[in-house]
Amino acid sequence: MECGIKHLSVLLFELDTAKLKPLKYRTNKFTHLAEYPETDYDISMLFKSDAMWTDIYNAVMRKKKASALLKDASFVDEYREKQIPEGKKSVTIRLTISSDEKTLTSLKIENAANHVMKKLGKLIGAELRTGKGGCRIRQNTYKI
DSSP states (O other): OTTSOSOOOOOOOOOOGGGOOOOOOOOOOOOOOOSSOOEEEEEEEEEETTOOHHHHHHHHHSSSOSOTTEEEEEEEEEEOSTTSOTTEEEEEEEEEEOOSSSOOOHHHHHHHHHHHHHHHHHHHOOEEOOSTTSEEEEEOOOOO
16 A cells, blocks of 8 residues: 555444443432531440341331431440340440431430330340440531
């Protein structure tokens, strides 16, 4: 060839775009930042030593949640020592509590946490761990 191209290959194909299938990929979800502050409320409760976190979580967050103000529950810690009765374990759960309508008072937050504790007692026989480390509030702060 006179243009200086030593190897010349041509490819020709036909693409039926109607037969293309979209790839399965994640669906992005958008959630607005909370207008009112969330509060983390830690509770330590005694459970049977064979209790599983999934059972505890499901009891708290099932369709009919213990409280309408409860947004989430997360595992913090599990404790088994001589202060804990035989056949039991202490599990610390962090409850995320907030309202979409207003800033909550301490009383409302405590009531929501109490509903969760009662529900855990009723559904899986949990008891509030008394003494040091029973309940504590941790206020979240937001940075914009």
